[in-house]
Amino acid sequence: MGIFEYAPAPESRAVVDIKPSYDLFIGGEFVPATGGVFKSVNPATEEVLAEIGLASDADVDRAVAAARTAYERVWSRMPGAERGKYLFRIARIIQERARELAVLESIDNGKPIRETRDVDVPLVAAHFFHYAGWADKLEYAGYGPNPRPLGVAAQVIPWNFPLLMLAWKIAPALACGNTVVLKPAETTPLTALLFAEICRQAELPAGVVNIVTGAGETGARLVAHPGVDKVAFTGSTAVGRSIARAVAGTDKKLTLELGGKAANIVFDDAPIDQAVEGIVDSIFFNQGQVCCAGSRLLVQESIQDELLDALRRRMGTLRLGDPLDKNTDVGAINSAEQLARITELTAAGEAEGAERWSPACELPAQGFWFAPTIFTNVSATHRIAREEIFGPVLSVLTFRTPDEAIAKANNTPYGLSAGVWTEKGSRILSMAKRLRAGVVWANTFNKFDPASPFGGYKESGYGREGGLQGLEAYLDV
Known part of the structure; x- marks a missing residue:
């Protein structure tokens, strides 16, 4: 079909x-x-x-x-x-x-x-x-x-x-x-x-x-x-x-x-389809040019393959192109300078051994464009896991236990935002208390309200x- x-x-x-x-x-x-x-x-x-x-x-x-x-x-x-x-x-x-x-x-x-x-x-x-x-x-x-x-x-x-x-x-x-x-x-x-x-x-x-x-x-x-x-x-x-x-x-x-380098943490009991939508919203909204973007995906090891398969399928439906088209999901990068930074950091990710994937995507001949991209086999020492890319680029890491997730999530000089995906309310509260982030979203991401404070x-x-x-x-x- x-x-x-x-x-x-x-x-x-x-x-x-x-x-x-x-x-x-x-x-x-x-x-x-x-x-x-x-x-x-x-x-x-x-x-x-x-x-x-x-x-x-x-x-x-x-x-x-x-x-x-x-x-x-x-x-x-x-x-x-x-x-x-x-x-x-x-x-x-x-x-x-x-x-x-x-x-x-x-x-x-x-x-x-x-x-x-x-x-x-x-x-x-x-x-x-x-x-x-x-x-x-x-x-x-x-x-x-x-x-x-x-x-x-x-x-x-x-x-x-x-x-x-x-x-x-x-x-x-x-x-x-x-x-x-x-x-x-x-x-x-x-x-x-x-x-x-x-x-x-x-x-x-x-x-x-x-x-x-x-x-x-x-x-x-x-x-x-x-x-x-x-x-x-x-x-x-x-x-x-x-x-x-x-x-x-x-x-x-x-x-x-x-800046930020937010961790989006997905546990094995999370609703996969809902989590995938949240991941897409966290890193491809505004072409990833978001200070609180969920640019590091921490997925529990037991569901990594299932989640990544669903994420790749969803990314294949994203429409990149004319920002004024009401059907467009991914617009243009803001400037040639920003595009050059994204390009440099993604090249560094490949050079350091991470595995790069993007959906089939035709980029317009004019303008500043970058295809939605995910990296797997990412180490916490890679530049793409440490530096703010500020583009539609997701680094995927895995964890086995909540303690390991916290350690990896907090292993960053930044502390602006984080996301937690699980059906257990007690786990959400426990994780939020230990995450060094100004905003922690639970089973959602990038939601803002003028009555809610924001900062890092x-x-x-x-x-x-x-x-x-x-x-x-x-x-x-």
Whole structure:
């Protein structure tokens, strides 16, 4: 019996208006950058989408000054209930413009429209709704009777979830009474700039949210700025270390959400088909470009063959291609640089003796693409088992006992997330208690909720985002 073929079902690009060039958003206005321009590229086609303003040091100074003025004169003085109204308004506008945001995110990032439409954008709106509700209840959050905002927050976000990471950062900061200068990733600035339009549509007071675009140098300037009171960063561990050094010795409050090498642990009593779906979701969602991706599969030895057979069958049904096609499961890698890193690490996996397998998969001629891949015969000393690949690549290891699973799962410098698959609730609780991971999913993976905190241990960073715990980072407690 042949594989059921799906006819193309492309989402229309006509719902978004991509401008030829974009300015910075400072003090409620779009203003030209003085540092030059750079280009934003569609990773699925390598088409240049737009020229983006490159913020200079003077532009960063202006943005921080605008945020400080808005903080002192307007936002910190505004009653929490009034701040909440603006957040509710932003959340509703995001819902109204959800299709536009989803299409733009897929074009700029390369992820499938099904993910941006069904996961990213609904979660973005949910985070603003959640923190809108907290804005007038901060004294009941458990951080003292009169918690105060910190001031100006510098926020630097990554390219893998551009709009969602913006929401994780901006929503709690504003709810607590802070103002924001945000720097989106160099390769994915377009939805952040559309969010700037949403801020204007919501009539958010000028200067409460400012967006400066640029590369790493722009982010470094923003983080080190003496006018900043709080730094929040999501991205690589290497950059996180440099930010921690830059902030050390200052009064700035810092939260870091960094890399991961999560273990997805499957016991012999787990429901195989359900576990396979969870494994696919853990490592092929967003092309594996997820800090909490389940990139290490730890399977109990007695079911290894059965599980891997089922996993290979399931991988054979994944559809790779046009991110705007509603049938696509696996989109494009975000950049040529990231594709080169994935290629280098998978080559190292083969060179070290691991066995590589991918389903039959035709890669488009243009764009940045990598086929879903699994490695078996992996040793804990292999680079593919130790280093964050940040791509659709799964390393498979085995274990015999729960103690061995814990030892292998915790044998990593990271500690962001983990998954446990078993029918025994007592085993889930026992494993979760011993796993050194900020988030442990039970019989599922990659599930997020704005009321639930997220963050890591060790080289995965510190601090929590989401839930009432996410308020602490933006309050003087």
